[in-house]
Amino acid sequence: MPIELSRPVPGRIKQIVIKQIVIKHTPAHQWFVAIISETPDTPEPTTGTRAVGIDLNLENFSTDTEGKVFPHPHNVRKAAKRLRRAQRRMSKKVLGSRNRRKQRIRVARIHEAVENRRNDFLHTWSRYYVDHYDLIALEHLNIKPMVESLDAKLRGRSRSILDAAWYKAREFIRYKAANAGRYVHLVDPAYTTQDCFLCGHREKKDLAQRTHYCPVCGYTVPRDLNAAQNILKRAAVG
Numbered sequence: 001m002p003i004e005l006s007r008p009v010p011g012r013i014k015q016i017v018i019k020q021i022v023i024k025h026t027p028a029h030q031w032f033v034a035i036i037s038e039t040p041d042t043p044e045p046t047t048g049t050r051a052v053g054i055d056l057n058l059e060n061f062s063t064d065t066e067g068k069v070f071p072h073p074h075n076v077r078k079a080a081k082r083l084r085r086a087q088r089r090m091s092k093k094v095l096g097s098r099n100r101r102k103q104r105i106r107v108a109r110i111h112e113a114v115e116n117r118r119n120d121f122l123h124t125w126s127r128y129y130v131d132h133y134d135l136i137a138l139e140h141l142n143i144k145p146m147v148e149s150l151d152a153k154l155r156g157r158s159r160s161i162l163d164a165a166w167y168k169a170r171e172f173i174r175y176k177a178a179n180a181g182r183y184v185h186l187v188d189p190a191y192t193t194q195d196c197f198l199c200g201h202r203e204k205k206d207l208a209q210r211t212h213y214c215p216v217c218g219y220t221v222p223r224d225l226n227a228a229q230n231i232l233k234r235a236a237v238g
């Protein structure tokens with residue numbers, strides 16, 4: 001049966017021991033094959049004890065303490081829109097009809113496309129951090145103030161899509177870090193946006209305020225960078 005390899009099976013052919021093959025048949029009638037292999041254990045070299053704090057936020061997918069920004073993946077949002085349209089179309093078809101069944105398969109197929117694109121993005125994202133840092137600090141949950149979810153672009157459903165992506169991002173980075181011998185520190189998310197990184201002064205911000213300006217010490221940086229710095233500081237403190 002011809003297959004499409006998403007990536008080469010790791011390791012040199014002679015050293016590979018294929019331990020298991022998992023075949024999955026999805027509701028959209030696509031077939032996936034997972035090849036589980038064993039390669040000689042080669043620990044990845046350390047990066048030289050570099051540490052990074054990452055803020056997962058609404059404006060961009062993430063901002064880190066080095067100022068690196070990953071924008072929200074555009075193709076995921078586009079596919080999510082297509083998914084909603086297909087779901088609406090399905091709900092208008094007569095229950096139990098042939099057309100409804102066909103539409104259900106179409107919905108399942110788009111759903112899988114959304115998942116695949118998001119996973120691709122999250123693999124690239126988490127791989128970047130695990131390859132570049134030994135200590136990675138993240139918030140253990142995103143309890144962003146409710147006012148932030150009122151942002152027009154991110155109301156309701158899109159917000160729950162984001163929550164799912166954030167949750168998955170943590171899971172991806174944790175298992176990759178564990179495999180590479182890196183350390184992931186999940187910190188308390190309370191007030192990471194409001195506290196001043198330099199002096200600790202706490203001041204409320206609304207979402208429109210994209211810059212952190214501290215009236216006490218004058219520290220002025222992009223809002224999400226200040227949050228990332230607080231996240232890293234919390235990981236360093238304990």
Ligand SMILES: [Zn+2]
Pocket residue numbers: 196197198199200201214215216217218219
């Ligand atoms: Zn300050």
